[in-house]
Amino acid sequence: MATTESIQTAYIDYVLTEGHEPKSVYLFAKNNDMTEEEFYRFFGSFEAVEQSVWADIVRKTVTEIKTQEVWPQYSARERALSFFYSFFELLKGSRSFAVYSFKKYARPIGTPRVLDSLKNIFESFADDILRDGLETGELTDRKFFTNKYKDALWMQFNFILKFWISDNSAGFEKTDEAIEKGINVTFDLFQRSPIDNLFDYGKFLVKNGGFKEKMGF
C-alpha cells in the first residue's frame, strides 16, 4: 500500500540515481508496485511530489522549533533566526535532492515553482512571528510598509537558499554567517530607525507652519 512518504522516498531515490525524473507516471508506478491511479490519489504530477518534499521540510522545521523550551522567550528576531538555522540543518539531510530540484526548476527571476507550497507555509509562519513582534512593539508598524515585511523575509529566504546551494565551506559555516547577518539586517530595518525619526521630524516641521515663510520660500 503506497503512502505519501513511500512515494516521496521512491521518487527521490529515482531522480538522484538516474539524474532525471521518470519517463512517465505509468512507468514510475509500475516500478513501485502500484497502479497509476494510486499515484494520482496522492499527487497530481511529479512536480507536485517535489513540491511536497520541500513543503514537508519547512513544516517539520516549524513544528520542531516551536517545541523548543526557549521558544516562548524568543523575540520575533530570534524566532526568525531559529527558523532559518533549523531549516538548513534539516535540509542538509536532503541536500542532494534540494540541489537537484532547485536547479531543475530555477528561473532567471523569482522563485522556482517547486517552492510554491513551501512559500505558503513560510508566509503563514512569517505572518505569525511578525504579528507577535508588532504587538510587543519590537517591530515598528509603518503605513504601507508593514505588510511588505513578509515579502522581505521571503526574499531573504530565497537569497540564503541560493547561498547555501553554492556554499562550499565545511559544515556550511558560511551559511550560518549569512543567516546571522541577513536576518539581523532585515529585522534592523523592521525596527524603529533614524529614518523614522527623520520622517517624523519632517512632518512636524511641515505641520508647525512658519517653516516655509521663515526659510524664505
Add this chain to the structure above:
Amino acid sequence: MSEDKAKEQNSIPTSKVERSARFVKTGFKVGGNYIKHYSKKLFNPGLDRTELNEDNAADIYESLSELKGSALKVAQMLSMDKNILPKAYTDKFSQSQYNAPPLSGPLIVQTFKKYFGKTPEQIYDKFDLRSNNAASIGQVHQAELNGEKLAVKIQYPGVGDSISSDLKLVKPFAFRLLGMSEKELEVYMQEVEERLLEETDYELEVRRSVEISKACSAVLQHTVFPRYYPALSSKRIITMSWIEGKHLKEFLQTNPSQELRNQIGQALWDFYNYQQHELRAVHADPHPGNFLITPDGQLGIIDFGCIKEMPEDFYYPFFSLTSTNLLDNKEETIKAFRKLEMILPNDTLQQIEFYYRTYHQMISLFAKPYMSASFDFSQTAFFDELYGFGEQISRMPEFKQARGVKHFIYVNRTNFGLYNILHELKAQVKTNTYKPHVQLTY
C-alpha cells in the same frame, strides 16, 4: 534605539570588505577628532591632547569591539603594553577585556546542534542562553549538569577565517601606533597570527588546559583550575566547571587586606614562573579577565587559549640575563644579545656599544624583581621608572627599527602583564620561589 540594543550587537561584519569599511569609518572618525581638536585649539592654545586621545581611543575601541575576533584580541594585546600607548588609549582598550557584544540565541543553539546533534537544553539540565561574558573569540554561558555549575564557552563562527584578513587591516594601525615599518612588523605579525589561530582550536585548548592545570595544581598553592569536560567540548565549544569569584577590579573594590593581596600576588607569581622555568610553556594571556579571585582567597585561572612555548635557544639567553652573574660579564652579555637579535650582525662597534648600554640598563631595570629574594610591587617608583624608560626608548631614533626575536612579543607581554597585575594588587611577593635556570657562557 535603546542603549541596550546598541550593545547587544546583532551582526559581526565578517567579509573583508565589510571589515575594511568599518576601519575606514574609524579612520574618518579619528580624522574628525583631529579636526575637532585643532579647531578647539585655535581658541584655546593651552589645550592638551588628552581629550583628543580619549576621543580617538573611544572610536577605535568602538570599531574594534564591533569587529570582535582577532581585532579585539589585538586591542587586548595593545592594552597590555601600557608603556607603548598613551593612558587614554589603554583605559578604553582595557574595557574590551570585559564587554564585547553577544551573539544571537538561535546561533548558539545551532552551534550545539552541529557539533553534538542536540540542543543545549538536551545536553545540560540548565542552560542560560544569555551570555555572561565575552571571551574575545567566543562568549561564556552558564549551565548546570548533575547539580554542578558549568561554564560553557562558545566560539563565533568564521573566526579562524577572518583572523588573517583582520591582521592585515590592523597592520597600518599598528604601524602608526608603534611607528614601525611594515616589513619589520611582518615577522611579529606572523607570530601573533600563529597564536591567534591556535586560540581558535578549542580541542587543542582543552588538551592543554588539562595538561597544564594538572601539572600546576600538583605543586602550586592557592591556585584553582576549572575541571574540563572533553566529552562536552568540541572544535567550537568548551565545557568546564564554573569558578565562583570576582574579577581583579571588583576584588580590589572590596578593599582586601594586605595579607590577602600578597597571597593572590604570590599565587600569580608562582603560577607564571613555575610555567616559564619548569614547564617552558606559559599561559601568555595575563589580562585581568582571565583570572578570578574566589571567596576563600584562591586564584582561579580560567582561560588557556594562548600558550607560548619557549625554545631553549630563546629561554637560556633571555632568562639568564635576569642574573647579575651574567649581566656583569660584558662579553657574554653581548653574546646573549646577539643570540636574541637585540644586537644584529651588521651593527658597527659604536652601535654595539650603544645597544649594549641601553639594553643592559633596560634589563637591569626589568629584572629587578628577580634579583632579590622578595619584591614589593606596590612601589610606584619602580613602575614610573619602567614606563619612563619605555617612553624614552620609544622616542630614540635608534629604536625606530624593530629588534629582538619574535618570541619577545608574547614573553614580554606575559611578564609586563604579570607586573601590571601585581602592581594593581600592590602585592609583596617572594620572587625566589621558582627561579630561572641560568647559563653563563654563550
